[in-house]
Amino acid sequence: MNAPQLRTQRFLIRAFNEEDLEAFARYRADAAVAKYQSWTNFSYADALAHFQRIDYSNFGAVGHWSQLAIADGVSDSLLGDLAVQFIDPQQIEIGFTVAPEHQRKHVAKEAVTAFLNYMFGTLHQHRVIATTDTENIASYRLLESLGFTREAHFRQNIYFKGKWGDEYQYAMLRADYAL
Numbered sequence: 001m002n003a004p005q006l007r008t009q010r011f012l013i014r015a016f017n018e019e020d021l022e023a024f025a026r027y028r029a030d031a032a033v034a035k036y037q038s039w040t041n042f043s044y045a046d047a048l049a050h051f052q053r054i055d056y057s058n059f060g061a062v063g064h065w066s067q068l069a070i071a072d073g074v075s076d077s078l079l080g081d082l083a084v085q086f087i088d089p090q091q092i093e094i095g096f097t098v099a100p101e102h103q104r105k106h107v108a109k110e111a112v113t114a115f116l117n118y119m120f121g122t123l124h125q126h127r128v129i130a131t132t133d134t135e136n137i138a139s140y141r142l143l144e145s146l147g148f149t150r151e152a153h154f155r156q157n158i159y160f161k162g163k164w165g166d167e168y169q170y171a172m173l174r175a176d177y178a179l
Helices: 018-029 044-053 107-122 137-145
Strands: 011-015 065-072 078-088 091-098 127-133 149-160 163-173
Touching: 011 107, 018 044, 018 078, 018 091, 065 107, 078 107, 091 107, 107 127, 107 137, 127 137, 137 149, 137 163
Parallel strands: 091 127
Antiparallel strands: 011 065, 065 078, 078 091, 127 163, 149 163
């Protein structure tokens, strides 16, 4: 299976291309964006290395993470990204990152909604999960607004950027999703 290309009213969710890398590196280098992410510093060289590791022919392979671009539907400029891992043949984990100048404009909500429609409606997946830092209020509010259920609060389960942190795990079942 190859990476999907999904259209929303305003956006295109698609495979990354080399033209995305400057914007990708720029927003990932922003301290506010990196605060709840696994990286601290992110350069163009990091973006290029990440891009070169992406193998869209493995999209859908169990245990494989893929990165999808969230692009403007008119200009095709990069606004953010969706990270996707197929945990097993019926369960997916997702994550999302949006450039600071595009936050609070429902970019992630519209993109994740389109992706859920694809996962549940086209691929007939059983379950989609997302894990977020308990301090990342915008992230967990978005998940809750989409109808995800908070299934767990993991207390001090991750040593992250020099301290122990808590995480919430959210999930949505296909049976709970209104297509």
